[in-house]
Amino acid sequence: MSDFSLNIREKGDVVVIETTGYLNNVGGEKVSEACCEKMDDGKKYFLLNLENSKVVNSIGVSILIEIIEKLQDVDGKLGYYNLAPIVEKTFNIMGLTKYSTVYSSEAEGLDGMA
Amino acid sequence: MSPKKTPKVELTLPIIPDMELAAIKTAEVVAKHMDLDEEKSAEIGMALIEATINAFEHSESDSGNVEIHFVIQGDTLVIKVTDKGRGFDQANVKVPKIEEKLGSDHKRGWGLQLIQELMDTVEFESSPEGTTVTMTKKK
Ligand SMILES: Nc1ncnc2c1ncn2[C@@H]1O[C@H](COP(=O)(O)OP(=O)(O)OP(=O)(O)O)[C@@H](O)[C@H]1O
Numbered sequence: 001m002s003d004f005s006l007n008i009r010e011k012g013d014v015v016v017i018e019t020t021g022y023l024n025n026v027g028g029e030k031v032s033e034a035c036c037e038k039m040d041d042g043k044k045y046f047l048l049n050l051e052n053s054k055v056v057n058s059i060g061v062s063i064l065i066e067i068i069e070k071l072q073d074v075d076g077k078l079g080y081y082n083l084a085p086i087v088e089k090t091f092n093i094m095g096l097t098k099y100s101t102v103y104s105s106e107a108e109g110l111d112g113m114a
Numbered sequence: 115m116s117p118k119k120t121p122k123v124e125l126t127l128p129i130i131p132d133m134e135l136a137a138i139k140t141a142e143v144v145a146k147h148m149d150l151d152e153e154k155s156a157e158i159g160m161a162l163i164e165a166t167i168n169a170f171e172h173s174e175s176d177s178g179n180v181e182i183h184f185v186i187q188g189d190t191l192v193i194k195v196t197d198k199g200r201g202f203d204q205a206n207v208k209v210p211k212i213e214e215k216l217g218s219d220h221k222r223g224w225g226l227q228l229i230q231e232l233m234d235t236v237e238f239e240s241s242p243e244g245t246t247v248t249m250t251k252k253k
């Protein structure tokens with residue numbers, strides 16, 4: 001019902017992850033696995049394009065908090081762009097925006113993370 | 115009030131992963147009928163996802179179904195999410211803080227907070243026979 005998929009690419013030091021589908025427990029775990037793999041390769045800047053994930057739930061977003069925690073240990077950063085307004089609002093209510101950044105575009109994100 | 119003035123949509127969902135998405139589709143149709151703006155419609159959807167998942171996950175209900183009622187009362191949408199599960203005491207639920215979640219093993223505990231922030235009013239009726247969450251959003 002909610003096929004979730006990722007597209008991962010690198011732009012300089014930044015890993016850009018584009019998600020498609022419902023960001024629930026399953027989707028969140030997939031993002032987390034992808035980030036962990038890249039962190040093992042020494043990457044620490046991650047930018048999520050959530051344009052095609054307009055529906056999220058608290059479990060999926062809690063997994064993003066785990067990613068933020070892991071990145072804090074390596075002085076890394078998590079950023080997002082193309083958020084649906086309700087997703088941004090959810091991130092605000094949960095406080096993610098205090099520890100990660102919402103950008104208005106990929107270019108702004110790449111600039112901000114560099 | 116005559117039934118005509120309070121149209122009601124009823125949904126019975128089996129506890130199956132992702133079935134909460136069926137609830138938000140229905141909410142979208144109801145919100146559109148009421149001419150609610152997109153922001154409010156999306157807030158209702160998010161709150162409904164959380165209330166439905168809670169009923170799925172925590173109720174430990176034997177009946178295996180969750181009932182969702184949408185009632186249009188003038189310019190207010192009333193949504194009731196009911197399970198026949200074990201119930202809980204909302205007073206024992208701690209308000210989550212991200213500062214406390216970072217560094218803790220327990221990252222979850224956000225659903226009720228989100229529901230309360232996103233809806234106009236939220237009420238819980240809960241007993242060992244089950245839980246009903248009633249939430250409203252005004253146009
Ligand atoms: N319908 C319900 N039946 C029984 N217990 C419930 C119900 N809804 C909520 N609870 C209880 O309230 C607690 C808090 O719910 P809340 O949605 O805030 O967090 P969570 O479901 O544990 O995590 P999250 O929503 O972040 O995934 C739950 O852990 C559960 O103990």
Ligand SMILES: [Mg+2]
Pocket residue numbers: 058164167168224225226
């Ligand atoms: Mg919950």
